[in-house]
Amino acid sequence: MAVVLSEKEKKWMEGVIKEEQITRYLENGRDFIDDEEIWEKLRKNQNPDKQRIREIIQKSLEIETLEPDETAALLNVKDPELWQEIFDAAAKIKKKVYDSRIVTFAPLYCSNLCVNNCVYCGFRRENTVIKRRRLTLEEVRREAEVLAGEIGHKRLIAVYGEHPTTDAKYIADTIRTIYEVKVKTKNGYGQIRRVNVNAAPMSIEELEMLRDVGIGTYQVFQETYHHETYKKLHPEGTIKSHYQWRLYCHHRALEAGVDDVALGVLFGLYDWRFEVMGLLYHARNLEKFFGIGPHTISFPRLEPAANTPFAQESKYKVSDEDFKKLIAVIRLSVPYTGMILTAREPAHLRDEILSMGIVTQTDASTKIGIGAYSDRYTEQEAERQQFLLGDTRSLDELIRELAKMGYITSFCTAGYRCGRTGKHIMTLLKTGREAVFCKLNAVLTFREWLDDFASEETKIAGEQVIQKEIEEIKERVPAEVFSKLMEYYRRIQNGERDLYF
Structure with a gap:
């Protein structure tokens, strides 16, 4: 009806x-999606050789957007070992x-x-x-x-x-x-x-x-x-x-x-x-x-x-x-x-x-x-x-x-x-610089959540992760940044909320 x-x-x-x-x-x-062009690139890039795929992977690791031909080549990979290299690179x-x-x-x-x-x-x-x-x-x-x-x-x-x-x-x-x-x-x-x-x-x-x-x-x-x-x-x-x-x-x-x-x-x-x-x-x-x-x-x-x-x-x-x-x-x-x-x-x-x-x-x-x-x-x-x-x-x-x-x-x-x-x-x-800000703020917000919402079992698992992250941060940031992180961390433990870098 x-x-x-x-x-x-x-x-x-x-x-x-x-x-x-x-x-x-x-x-x-015309819009930017050309159906025939996409299928042509997928056809043209069949059976890519290993060296080419590895060059494409290296470009991705430099955080560069791929060209359509490069993505088409990845989509045509058949070799399980190459797929594992793609997963590892991802x-x-x-x-x-x-x-x-x-x-x-x-x-x-x-x-x-x-x-x-x-x-x-x-x-x-x-x-x-x-x-x-x-x-x-x-x-x-x-x-x-x-x-x-x-x-x-x-x-x-x-x-x-x-x-x-x-x-x-x-x-x-x-x-x-x-x-x-x-x-x-x-x-x-x-x-x-x-x-x-x-x-x-x-x-x-x-x-x-x-x-x-x-x-x-x-x-x-x-x-x-x-x-x-x-x-x-x-x-x-x-x-x-x-x-x-x-x-x-x-x-x-x-x-x-x-x-x-x-x-x-x-x-x-x-x-x-x-x-x-x-x-x-x-x-x-x-x-x-x-x-x-x-x-x-x-x-x-x-x-x-x-x-x-x-x-x-x-x-x-x-x-x-x-x-x-x-x-x-x-x-x-x-x-x-x-x-x-x-x-x-x-x-x-x-x-x-x-x-x-x-x-x-x-x-x-x-x-x-x-x-x-x-x-x-x-x-x-x-x-x-x-x-x-x-x-x-x-x-x-x-x-x-x-x-x-x-x-x-x-x-x-x-x-x-x-x-x-x-x-x-x-x-x-x-x-890759955003990862540093995110790592600092992840620790602070995770501390908030563990204290406010976590079950005992989850809190135990979470404490191990948060300590690992703090140790990694200590090795990666200047001493003054780490000191400020720990100051914020203690303030959150004492009940303050929404502190961030």
């Missing part, structure tokens, strides 16, 4: 897309740029109302089994209080459908509301210090509104870069059917002064090698126009969703082995970027990938039903969710596993408040 749009929805949709904010970036009327790059820290966050779904009708999405307009809901600002506040005051998250990604009731003004209001939350904890207080946003493409004017209320990273996934597939999966008559409006939303965000933008693909919609190439082309085009690449890249895989047959039937599903390969190639292709592994993946695979030392961020204590944190439901409810999660472990459990692997969980948001964003952060990341 078709769901008919209201006149109000139709009128709102007519005013969303601003063609003049797209055409300024086109070259001869870990070295992550260590060089981000050190041994993992950043954690949680998604906060604010609405599942949507005017679009994407065939793979549980929230598509015509899916009548989904329970539709938009959180009020008071409900948003309650969700944030649970996340900040009971679980201990410091950063969120707020998620919204595309609908007139969740426009830029609503998003701005929810961001303000989340930042206002401050909850007493065992030894200090909990608050959200960074609100990233996953929302539909917007105009420059709307993005300026979000910039002014303190949006963190603006995340929009292209879903698939393949033009024909994109057209099939996003029916005509919807906003999302406009490929180029979506493709250039990050350009508009950077033009609007939103310094940090995030790319992503939903792997399983089309050939994974093509999609990795698309991500590289996207990153390179942002660098070309703005000198700034993506702050993060995400690589979620297609997952089952209520009343959504396509999710089970896609012929482009990505195997676990290919999934690990594509993550490593992204790391080498765009070596400075943060990389997000989501709770869509099962726990055993997440642990395996995290232990490889390639990714930089992951979510935990994840719930994606609208109002799910304050409702406190424990079992997944498909009719409330966009898709089904693979890993529902708590933040405490995940941090304990990370500590056993030797990683420190960082809750740092200092860089965004100190101006280490945009071009500034790109320079620091490419030279």
Whole structure:
């Protein structure tokens, strides 16, 4: 049964897309994704020799963005020994740029109302089994209080459908509301210090509104870069059917002064090698126009969703082995970027990938039903969710596993408040200098979290990691910096919060 749009929805949709904010970036009327060129590069770079692959790896280790032919060559590697060299290099790059820290966050779904009708999405307009809901600002506040005051998250990604009731003004209001939350904890207080946003493409004017209320990273996934597939999966008559409006939303965000933008693909919609190439082309085009690449890249895989047959039937599903390969190639292709592994993946695979030392961020204590944190439901409810999660472990459990692997969980948001964003952060990341700031602030924020939220078992594991990090810092920074770190560390142990470099 078709769901008919209201006149109000139709009128709102007519005013969303601003063609003049797209055409300024086109070259001869075309966008930067040339499907035939991508396939030609993949064909041309088949059977690369070992020496060439090793030269490409060395370039990545210098934190230089790869050329399309170089990424295509990596994607064509067949030799298991060469793949191991790629995995090893990916870990070295992550260590060089981000050190041994993992950043954690949680998604906060604010609405599942949507005017679009994407065939793979549980929230598509015509899916009548989904329970539709938009959180009020008071409900948003309650969700944030649970996340900040009971679980201990410091950063969120707020998620919204595309609908007139969740426009830029609503998003701005929810961001303000989340930042206002401050909850007493065992030894200090909990608050959200960074609100990233996953929302539909917007105009420059709307993005300026979000910039002014303190949006963190603006995340929009292209879903698939393949033009024909994109057209099939996003029916005509919807906003999302406009490929180029979506493709250039990050350009508009950077033009609007939103310094940090995030790319992503939903792997399983089309050939994974093509999609990795698309991500590289996207990153390179942002660098070309703005000198700034993506702050993060995400690589979620297609997952089952209520009343959504396509999710089970896609012929482009990505195997676990290919999934690990594509993550490593992204790391080498765009070596400075943060990389997000989501709770869509099962726990055993997440642990395996995290232990490889390639990714930089992951979510935990994840719930994606609208109002799910304050409702406190424990079992997944498909009719409330966009898709089904693979890993529902708590933040405490995940941090304990990370500590056993030797990683420190960082809750740092200092860089965004100190101006280490945009071009500034790109320079620091490419030279490896940001890793030093991050290491200092990871120790301070991890100390906060251990004292305020950790179970006894996790605290034991965390103490070993934090002492290891302090010893490493002592060897790497000037004495006066180390002295200041330890002063801040003691002050945090005595109950102060949010001290940072």
